[in-house]
Amino acid sequence: MTGNSAKPAIEIDEVWKAYSPDGAFVLRDVSLAIEARSFVALTGISGSGKTTLLKLINRLIEPSRGTVRVDGADVAATNPVLLRRRIGYVFQGVGLFPHLTVAENIAITPALLKWDKAAIAARVDELLDLMQLPRVLKARLPATLSGGQAQRVGLARALAARPGIVLMDEPFGAVDPITRDTLGRDYRALHDGLGLTTIMVSHDIVEAVLLADRIAVMDTGELVEYGATTDLLARPRHESVRRLMQMPLDQAERVGRLAGLS
Amino acid sequence: MEQLAPRLSAALSHLPDYLGAHVLLSASALVLGLSLSLPLSLAALRWRNFAGVILGGAAVIQTIPSLALLALFYPLLLLLSSATKSLTGASFSALGFLPSLLALSLYSMLPILRNAVTGILGVDPAVKEAALGAGMTPFQTLLRIELPLALPVIMAGIRTASVLVIGTATLSTPVGQTSLGNYIFSGLQTQNWVDVLVGCVAAALLALVADRILAALESMARRRGGRHRLAAAATAVVLILCAGAVAANFRPQAGYIIGAKNFPEQYILAELIDQRLAAAGLHASLRSDLGSAVIFRALTAGDIDVYVDYTGTIWTNEMHRNDSPARNIVLEGVTGWVRDHYGARVLGPLGFENAYVLAMRRDKALALGVNSIADLASVSPQMTVGGDYEIFGRPEWQQLHLAYGLNFHDERQMQPLFMYKAVADSDVDAITAFSSDGRIAQYGLVTLADPKHVIPPYDAILLLSPKRSNDRALITALQSLIGKIDVEKMRKANLAVSREEQQLSPAGAARELWKEITGGGSSE
Numbered sequence: 001m002t003g004n005s006a007k008p009a010i011e012i013d014e015v016w017k018a019y020s021p022d023g024a025f026v027l028r029d030v031s032l033a034i035e036a037r038s039f040v041a042l043t044g045i046s047g048s049g050k051t052t053l054l055k056l057i058n059r060l061i062e063p064s065r066g067t068v069r070v071d072g073a074d075v076a077a078t079n080p081v082l083l084r085r086r087i088g089y090v091f092q093g094v095g096l097f098p099h100l101t102v103a104e105n106i107a108i109t110p111a112l113l114k115w116d117k118a119a120i121a122a123r124v125d126e127l128l129d130l131m132q133l134p135r136v137l138k139a140r141l142p143a144t145l146s147g148g149q150a151q152r153v154g155l156a157r158a159l160a161a162r163p164g165i166v167l168m169d170e171p172f173g174a175v176d177p178i179t180r181d182t183l184g185r186d187y188r189a190l191h192d193g194l195g196l197t198t199i200m201v202s203h204d205i206v207e208a209v210l211l212a213d214r215i216a217v218m219d220t221g222e223l224v225e226y227g228a229t230t231d232l233l234a235r236p237r238h239e240s241v242r243r244l245m246q247m248p249l250d251q252a253e254r255v256g257r258l259a260g261l262s
Numbered sequence: 263m264e265q266l267a268p269r270l271s272a273a274l275s276h277l278p279d280y281l282g283a284h285v286l287l288s289a290s291a292l293v294l295g296l297s298l299s300l301p302l303s304l305a306a307l308r309w310r311n312f313a314g315v316i317l318g319g320a321a322v323i324q325t326i327p328s329l330a331l332l333a334l335f336y337p338l339l340l341l342l343s344s345a346t347k348s349l350t351g352a353s354f355s356a357l358g359f360l361p362s363l364l365a366l367s368l369y370s371m372l373p374i375l376r377n378a379v380t381g382i383l384g385v386d387p388a389v390k391e392a393a394l395g396a397g398m399t400p401f402q403t404l405l406r407i408e409l410p411l412a413l414p415v416i417m418a419g420i421r422t423a424s425v426l427v428i429g430t431a432t433l434s435t436p437v438g439q440t441s442l443g444n445y446i447f448s449g450l451q452t453q454n455w456v457d458v459l460v461g462c463v464a465a466a467l468l469a470l471v472a473d474r475i476l477a478a479l480e481s482m483a484r485r486r487g488g489r490h491r492l493a494a495a496a497t498a499v500v501l502i503l504c505a506g507a508v509a510a511n512f513r514p515q516a517g518y519i520i521g522a523k524n525f526p527e528q529y530i531l532a533e534l535i536d537q538r539l540a541a542a543g544l545h546a547s548l549r550s551d552l553g554s555a556v557i558f559r560a561l562t563a564g565d566i567d568v569y570v571d572y573t574g575t576i577w578t579n580e581m582h583r584n585d586s587p588a589r590n591i592v593l594e595g596v597t598g599w600v601r602d603h604y605g606a607r608v609l610g611p612l613g614f615e616n617a618y619v620l621a622m623r624r625d626k627a628l629a630l631g632v633n634s635i636a637d638l639a640s641v642s643p644q645m646t647v648g649g650d651y652e653i654f655g656r657p658e659w660q661q662l663h664l665a666y667g668l669n670f671h672d673e674r675q676m677q678p679l680f681m682y683k684a685v686a687d688s689d690v691d692a693i694t695a696f697s698s699d700g701r702i703a704q705y706g707l708v709t710l711a712d713p714k715h716v717i718p719p720y721d722a723i724l725l726l727s728p729k730r731s732n733d734r735a736l737i738t739a740l741q742s743l744i745g746k747i748d749v750e751k752m753r754k755a756n757l758a759v760s761r762e763e764q765q766l767s768p769a770g771a772a773r774e775l776w777k778e779i780t781g782g783g784s785s786e
Contacts, residue, residue, distance in 0.1 A: 060394060085397030095392025099410050099484075108396045157396065167395075 007072070009036040009165060009197040010057055015066030017052055017221075026052050027063070028221045034214075036164075039191055039198045041208035041229075043244075044218035050201045053218065054167050057199065058087045070165065085109055088158030088196075092170035094150050096142035102153050103138040109161040127156040130190065148179040155187065159194070166191075168200040172207070184211050206248045209233065217241050269456040272767070273445065281464060283440040288431045288472075290503045291363050292424055295370030302371075303378035304404070313379060320372040328369060328430045332437050335361035336556050340563055357556070357565035358549070362434035362441075369430055370423035377419025381412030410484075417480040421473050428469040432461065436524060436553040438560060442468070447551040450679060451526050452759045452768065517545030518736065521560060521569035524551040525678060526759045527616060527698060527752065529768035530775065531570045531722070535740060537772055542739035554579070554652070562604040567730045568740070572616055574658075574720035576600065584657045589615075589719040600725065607731035609724040610744035614698055614752045617720035618653060621695035621707040623685060634711035638692075639667040646672040648681050648690035658717050659694075665716045679760075682707070698722075698749055700757025722747070746779045754778070 010033070017027035027049045034040050042050040055061040056068050059080040068075045075083060096105050106127055107120045115123070128135050131152040142150060151172060158166055171187075172180040188211050191198050202208050208215050209229055216226040217240075225232065225241045233249065236242040306313035323331070339356035346354065354360065385408050393403040409416075432443030445461025448454070483492045518539060522532035532548050539546045549566055558580060560566045573592045577583050581599055586592075597608040620635055627633070630641050638645070647670045653659055654673050662668060674690060682701040685693045695702055695709065697720070702709060724743065730736055755775040758766040766774065 058395065060391065081397055081399050084395055089392075089395035091388070091391070091395070095386075095388040095395075097389060097392070097407060098386075108398075112397050112402070161397075 007036060008033040009038075009071060010034040010199070011067075011069040011072075012053070012056065013067045013069070015053075015056060015063045015068065017049075017056070017061065017064050025064075026221050027056075030066075030221075030223045032216060032223060032226055034197060034199060036197050037195050038213045039188065039211060040200070040214045040216060041212035042199065042201045042216050042218060043203060043205055043208045044224075046203065047220070048218035049221040050203075050216075050218045051169055054169055054199060054201050057165075057167055058084045058089060060084075085113055085161060086163050086165075088161075088163040088166035090154050090158045090166065090168045090171045092173040094142075094154040094174065096145075096150055096153060096157070098142050100141075101138065102133075102140050102142065102145070105142065105153055106156045106160050108157060113161055123160060124156075127160060130159075131156045132186070147175045148183065151175055151179075151183055155183075155190075159190070163196075165197045165199070168198065170201055170203070180207075187211075205244055206251065209245075209248045217244060266456065269454065270460070273454075273457050273460040276444070277460070277464065280440060280442050280444050280461075281468070284428070284431055284442045284465070284468065286503065287359065287362055287434060287439060287441060288366065288424070288427045288468075289499070291366035291427050291431070292370055292420070293500055293503055294363065295367040295423060295427070296374060296420065298367065299371045299374035300378060303375050303382070306375070306379055307382055317372075317375060317379065320368075320375050323368050324372045328365070329433050329436065331369065332362060332365040332434055333553055333556060335365050336437050337559065339364075340559060343563070355565055356563060357560050358434075358438035358440075361437050362431065362439040366427050366431055366434070370427045373419040373422040373426065374416075375419075377422070378412070378416050381415030381419075382408050384415065385411045413480065413483060417476065421476050424472045424476060425469045428465060428472060432465055435551045437556055438521075438549050438552055438565065444551060447524055448529060448768075450677070451524060452529070453679065453762075453765070517547060518567045518730070519565070520546050520548050521552055521557050521566035522548065522550040523554055523557055523569075526768065527696075527756050528570065530755050530759065530771045531612075533769040533772035534743065534775055535568060535570075535724075537769075537776065538739050538743065539736070542735065544735060544739060561725055561727050562600075562606055564727045564729050567727045568736065569725055570612065570722050571725050572720040572722055573611075574617060574718040577718050578657055583718075584661065586658070586661070586715050586718040588715075589721060592719050593721055593723070596723070601731075605728035605731060607726040607728075609726055609737060609740060612722040612724065612743060612747045612752075613745045614722055614747050614749040615720045616696050616698040616722055616752075618658065618694050618717050619697045619712075620647075620692050620710040621682075621685065621702055622692045622710065623688065624706055624708045626688070626691065627708050627710075632710065634713050635662065635666050635668075635716075636713055638710070642668045642670050645670055645691040646674060647692045647694065648674045648676050648684050649694035650678045650681065651675050653694045661716045665714050698752040698756060700753040700755075701760060703753060704757055704761065722752075743779070747775070751775060751778045 012030055012032040015027055015030045016025055018025045030049075030053060032053075042053060044050050052061055056063055057070065057075070059075055059078075062076075070078070070083065070087070097108070100108075103124050106124050110120045110123055124138065125135060128137065133149060133152050133156070137145070137149065137153075142153070145153065151174070155171070172183045175183065184207060190196070200208075200212065212229055214227060215229050215232050217224045217232075219240065225236065225238050232241060233245050236245055302316050306316045336356060339361050343354055343356045389407060389411065390403060393407045394400075398406065431441050432446055434441050435443035435447050442461045442465045445457045445464070449457030449461060479492060479495070482495075520532045520535050522528040529550060532550060536546050536548060549560075552560060552566075554575070557566070557569060558571065558576065561569060573596045576596045576599070577592050581595070583595075593608075593611060600606040600608060620638070622632065630637075632638060632641065654675065676684060678696070681693045682695065682699070682705050684690050685707065686705040695707065697709065724740055726733070726736065755771045758771040758774060759768055
């Protein structure tokens with residue numbers, strides 16, 4: 001934890017969201033402050049509103065009521081295009097542009113920001129190295145990559161313009177467990193090394209516990225509990241959260257017991 | 263067929279002209295259709311309510327028969343042309359290129375619109391979200407992500423449209439636009455199957471070539487770094503087309519323009535007029551295969567200078583008369599009417615009539631005891647009658663029924679070309695033949711008298727456009743034709759171009775006709 005002095009990078013304040021004027025609310029009165037340089041996991045079952053909450057931050061979705069502030073500024077008053085260019089965004093489908101090469105995919109936001117060509121080329125190489133991807137992949141099309149490579153390219157694209165904030169929606173969902181674990185650890189190291197603020201949506205509570213400093217648990221549009229990962233593990237205030245957090249503990253115990261027996 | 267080689271070379275001699283005009287027209291129509299459809303499809307994607315209206319409208323246009331769509335644009339453009347003339351003093355030619363261009367462009371829109379909308383909607387939403395998430399504006403997303411990804415589907419629509427346009431462009435001949443359809447329309451009329459085949463094969467090959475070119479452009483667009491070259495190539499094509507289209511449409515018309523409708527007699531008489539003008543040292547060009555409704559308007563608007571029409575046609579179609587007075591009364595009526603209404607001039611009658619006349623096999627007429635239309639009253643319920651596409655809808659057909667108490671078992675519309683053969687083969691019992699057609703004699707048919715004079719007279723007359731109505735040189739050159747062509751001469755000339763053996767071209771038949779007129783003397 002970075003302590004109480006850290007200014008919140010993102011503040012979500014009494015936000016409500018309904019997709020149609022008379023429709024049901026998918027977010028109800030959610031308030032959440034995310035400190036700079038922290039790694040926050042948004043978790044909960046499908047339909048709990050965690051992805052909607054994430055997309056409010058870079059204005060892919062607008063709230064029906066309430067405010068969202070990034071670095072102290074109300075996003076409603078910020079140009080959404082410029083806002084998105086300084087926030088990294090990674091999601092489950094990866095969403096690599098299939099007609100562009102790996103290098104062009106990674107370079108997309110710097111190109112939109114009109115960096116000069118040499119700077120972009122240098123940044124692409126730097127990111128490939130950072131993501132432990134061979135540079136020969138630069139000229140390849142996304143269809144020729146493995147699942148893990150595609151996820152790393154997606155991450156590189158999100159980090160290309162040196163954002164302070166990275167939003168991730170099930171970023172490691174589409175790969176095998178081993179690759180997933182490696183990717184998670186590698187990303188966490190980058191997060192620390194680059195001093196990022198990361199908000200990750202994940203329905204995998206084990207992944208959330210292992211990667212995040214803080215966890216927000218959502219249920220049917222409401223924020224049930226939000227706190228440090230260690231606090232949620234040790235002293236959950238809600239029964240539903242206790243049951244949720246019990247799962248990784250039980251699993252760890254069972255695996256430990258099995259390992260001890262063998 | 264020992265005539266094959268000369269016919270083929272005669273047909274191929276027109277190829278540069280017909281093919282050039284066809285390519286210019288279809289490519290321009292495609293470019294215009296594309297430049298209308300792409301923004302419209304983007305608008306349809308932006309405002310979804312609008313999408314139904316646009317796609318529905320394009321689909322409705324597609325259901326209009328293409329020939330009708332082409333013909334509809336002519337009167338519309340005439341109005342527009344006269345409006346611009348009164349406003350700006352400048353007018354444009356409403357005949358030929360412009361109506362064809364507009365109709366074909368509209369026709370090309372449905373496949374382009376539908377494929378563009380489908381293609382862009384088909385782009386993976388995850389990719390679109392990634393584009394927005396990476397900080398692209400909606401416009402950048404469209405340009406850099408959605409359009410490139412939808413390109414194969416969009417191109418498929420453009421390729422469908424190109425084939426459609428190239429095929430349909432053959433139908434622009436009746437509105438006065440030269441195209442490969444000239445081969446097909448005149449070839450069908452004169453039974454010149456070499457011409458028909460050349461027209462069809464050329465159009466099919468052109469469609470294939472256009473498809474290959476578009477496929478090549480598509481792969482060029484997809485190759486890395488090919489975009490700039492593609493944009494340059496596309497710009498060049500558009501500029502060349504615009505220049506060509508402007509040149510083709512607005513070039514000062516050199517000499518006189520002779521019009522002809524779409525049957526052999528008209529081709530022969532147009533050639534005869536051309537030969538007379540040439541003999542007088544006047545330059546002229548031909549616009550053949552014009553539709554009946556188009557040609558009179560083209561003359562009064564000055565798009566053509568001279569053509570042969572028939573008094574009965576103007577009397578019923580243009581003057582909307584349904585009485586049937588004597589030949590000279592109708593001739594005087596028509597002469598006065600075109601002068602008073604349009605300032606056009608009837609130079610005079612050529613000397614023959616090409617009237618509707620009922621014709622039957624001689625043996626069948628004898629067996630039934632039929633000599634005149636009056637005798638048909640009792641036997642018509644057992645008879646099937648064949649006619650061209652317009653007769654059964656014309657007022658004189660109703661008049662015939664009323665006057666003689668006719669009630670045919672069935673009325674069958676057919677190409678005039680096949681009508682005579684049909685009655686000769688007893689596929690139908692009677693036909694509405696044309697009195698100057700050589701095939702009446704060729705097939706040994708008898709024509710039935712019209713004792714009540716229900717069918718109006720159809721004297722062939724030379725019509726001059728308003729601006730040529732006092733053109734001394736033109737009038738002097740054509741004066742020698744007035745009253746000189748009796749029906750026997752015309753039938754002989756008509757038969758010369760429609761018979762199977764020793765068939766003549768319309769120009770050849772016109773030369774023979776001139777020899778007959780001058781008493782077998784020297785012609786050229």
